Amino acid sequence: MFYPININLDNMNILVVGGGKVALRKCKNFSDFGKSVTIVSPIFEDGFSELENVKLIKREFEERDLNNINMAIIATNNRKLNAEISDMCRKRNIITNVVDDIDKSNFTVSSYVKRGNLLIGISTGGTSPSLSAKIKRELEEKYGEEYEEYTLILGKLRKIIIKKYEDKSERKKQLNRLVKLSLDELKKEYIKEKINDK
Ligand SMILES: C[C@@]1(CC(=O)O)C2=NC(=C\c3[nH]c(c(CCC(=O)O)c3CC(=O)O)Cc3[nH]c(c(CC(=O)O)c3CCC(=O)O)/C=C3\N/C(=C\2)[C@@H](CCC(=O)O)[C@]3(C)CC(=O)O)/[C@H]1CCC(=O)O
Numbered sequence: 001m002f003y004p005i006n007i008n009l010d011n012m013n014i015l016v017v018g019g020g021k022v023a024l025r026k027c028k029n030f031s032d033f034g035k036s037v038t039i040v041s042p043i044f045e046d047g048f049s050e051l052e053n054v055k056l057i058k059r060e061f062e063e064r065d066l067n068n069i070n071m072a073i074i075a076t077n078n079r080k081l082n083a084e085i086s087d088m089c090r091k092r093n094i095i096t097n098v099v100d101d102i103d104k105s106n107f108t109v110s111s112y113v114k115r116g117n118l119l120i121g122i123s124t125g126g127t128s129p130s131l132s133a134k135i136k137r138e139l140e141e142k143y144g145e146e147y148e149e150y151t152l153i154l155g156k157l158r159k160i161i162i163k164k165y166e167d168k169s170e171r172k173k174q175l176n177r178l179v180k181l182s183l184d185e186l187k188k189e190y191i192k193e194k195i196n197d198k
């Protein structure tokens with residue numbers, strides 16, 4: 001079973017094995033989260049040259065590539081090799097995603113909608129990645145770009161409210177009221193509360 005967690009990548013050393021289409025998608029995902037990764041592959045898809053802050057190693061995978069690695073995405077087109085690398089990772093306690101074998105993975109990459117700090121992840125436990133991608137497109141419509149600012153302001157107001165109300169149930173009432181407001185109403189509320197906070 002796969003459990004939803006949000007993982008802090010700051011101190012993680014990440015290796016991607018393979019330079020094909022699937023590896024490129026996973027690398028773009030890391031780049032969305034400002035994370036640089038190392039990729040080892042004899043051949044790279046064109047898109048890799050456009051990625052910033054990545055280290056490309058142009059050769060076949062070698063076991064020493066796993067030294068000091070905490071997380072690995074195994075994405076070659078050779079199922080047997082992917083399974084072998086996954087076993088090496090397991091022995092070294094490296095958390096691993098094998099793109100062609102969910103049973104060899106200890107995490108999967110969710111489809112997601114990211115609006116600043118708002119992150120909506122979608123998983124079907126490997127049953128239908130296409131369904132994940134479809135639900136993502138639906139959620140992108142419902143939760144548009146404006147949710148980045150909306151979430152940011154909610155965070156600022158939350159701090160003010162926690163300071164202002166000692167009573168936990170009143171705090172909860174206020175915080176729950178805010179998420180019912182539109183972005184414009186929330187902005188007005190923020191200006192008002194900011195003035196009172198001074
Ligand atoms: C969500 C997304 C995230 C991402 O990769 O960024 C993702 N796959 C995406 C797309 C996609 N992948 C595939 C198709 C073709 C149609 C189809 O098969 O449905 C499409 C659709 C498309 O391209 O639109 C084929 C496929 N995928 C996997 C296998 C191997 C297998 O099942 O064993 C095969 C068959 C290979 C073959 O033999 O052909 C395996 C996995 N793919 C996962 C994630 C994990 C489970 C996620 C979940 O639980 O839903 C998991 C288990 C492992 C992992 O990769 O972490 C991304 C959506 C991007 C977005 O957000 O728009």
Ligand SMILES: NC(=O)c1ccc[n+]([C@@H]2O[C@H](COP(=O)([O-])OP(=O)(O)OC[C@H]3O[C@@H](n4cnc5c(N)ncnc54)[C@H](O)[C@@H]3O)[C@@H](O)[C@H]2O)c1
Nearest residue numbers: 018019020021022023040041042043060061076077099100
């Ligand atoms: N998880 C997913 O979302 C998903 C989606 C589609 C396909 N897949 C599966 O993922 C696999 C990869 O798909 P793709 O479309 O990226 O394939 P691809 O053919 O585009 O790329 C394969 C890559 O593996 C590299 N490679 C081969 N041998 C290597 C080695 N010894 N060391 C390092 N790199 C090596 C190649 O250089 C190439 O860059 C396929 O087996 C496919 O079944 C997974």
